[in-house]
Amino acid sequence: MIRSAEDLRIFLAVARTGRLGRAAALLGLDHTTVGRRISTLERDVGRRLFDRATDGWHLTPDGERLLAPAETVDAALSAAHESLGVREHSLTGTVRILTTDGFGAFLMPDVLRSLTQRHAGLVVELVTETQHVSSSTRDFDVAITLEEPTSTRLIHRRLTDYTLRLYATPDYLAGHPPIRRIEDLRGHTMIWYVDRLLDVASLRLLHEIRPAAANIQSTNLVAHWQAAAAGAGVALLPCYVAEQDTRLRAVVPGFDVRRTYWISSPSEHARLARVRACVGLIDAHVRRSGLLLRGENAVQ
Template sequence: MHTLREAPMFDWNDLRFFLEVSRRGRLVTAARHLAVDHTTVSRRIQALEERMNTKLFDRTPAGYSLTPAGAQLVEYAEAMETTAFAIQESIAGQDLHLSGTVRLGAPEGFASAFLGARLHRFFAAHPGIQIDLVAAPRYLSLSKREADLAIGLARPTSGRLVARKLTDYRLCLYASPAYLERMGTPRSLKDLETHDFIGYVDDLIFAPELRYLDKLVRTPQVVMRSTSLIVQRDAAVDGLGLCILPCFVAATAPGLVPVIPKESSITRSFWLVTHADLRDIVRVRMVAEYLRDLVKRDHDLLIGRSLDRIDANASTATATSA
């Protein structure tokens, strides 16, 4: 029987190599980030497996994938890394050189029309971190680890999830000048009953927060439906019909014109959600902090401040003509 003193112990430093391979999936890529030769990485992984008497990776032509034991070890190794970074940050006062991947799930419109063009400053500050941005017309399951962070349309009500409101954003009706010239410009909500609309596929709407067209028109005449907000935007640009779009999405198509913005204005919210087990992982926390700073900096765009100016100008013009 082995005593605690006699029990073999792995080299703690081997966990750095293990984590890097788990994140990169290939020895050569992991070695590049660790600034060592790939044979060194291979040797350290092999030593760790021998010390732990278990297989941590399946080796395939496509790369290294975690075994169930490896996936279990990742959780412990991540916690140890987080503690090490906390010590380095708070006691040693040194800059953090983070590495690894953060998978971020976001609604397609927000990912495509907002986030994609605003991540360069994060990568400049943290070149070792890779972000997998999953733009999907559905919720990603954090409990099933489909993502490390997710941006949702509502605060989750179940599961071991930590949520914080990220930002409000504003939507209103938009149309192309060509459509308005052909069909006329609506002046009130009642006028909308004779217009064509672009919207979501009803039975594929994944969140009740997306059911806003019926709030403006009792029986909208929808000529095209799509699960993609970007497709809806492009159809509106092409003059197919009126479309309710977030202001930040409409801003990516300068030809679109807001239609009765005061009456058609709708406010929704984005929530930043992560699993309770991941909220203290340093690289996940860094991405979350960057997202909060990002929406704060572009708050006017997200809440459609330009629409307020349009309303103010319209009110002034009405008062002047009176």
């Protein structure tokens, strides 16, 4: 039998961090206290919830089954505490944001600055991955993705559209055959994602441009940008990345690719004040960046 919600809060901290020391720091407790409470919880429920290993504490199948109910209880308690007395200027706790690498590197910094300036007690964890959102919602409070989420546990909506174009440096263009149309790219060095590791359907578009695989492949958009800026080849980049870099020039005039960012939150987290504050600042920054996202205010 689970004796208290506090036991579930400690269980969640260990599950999320995988380490007693990190969980203790997050909770403001001594690590021996955390270990003792986990052992007591396991004895009370009659199940082993964690496998203790040298590389951390890992959930057992029974621990996995307890995770969703524990998160629901934790979110309900947080919402109750916030509704009873936490004002916006005194938000505390942790918000984990999952974003694509491009959005995280180029659009989130202003949001992070605003969050920490307004809420000094808030811890913001930014996880950048270009992938599907897992049906498990324990890994984030807010997600910004390239594909519309399908999980019924997520509240989601369209965040913004954005434009991609082909870019290269003037030096690269001067030293290679002219690019006047898409077909001319066949003789050029292309920079894109690693084909065999790309599981996001909306990014499987290089073969629409030319049949051959990219010559330079990376799982990271920042690497695409830097390789193109170094003169290594032609990259398909978001306008909000490339059009602020004076080293790059757009090629194939009129060739635009439009894609969409989606924003989502687990339904049990969406009502939390700290999550609402985060989403509100993301919305505000996206609105301010609308022209840049659409490629309508090139600085070159």
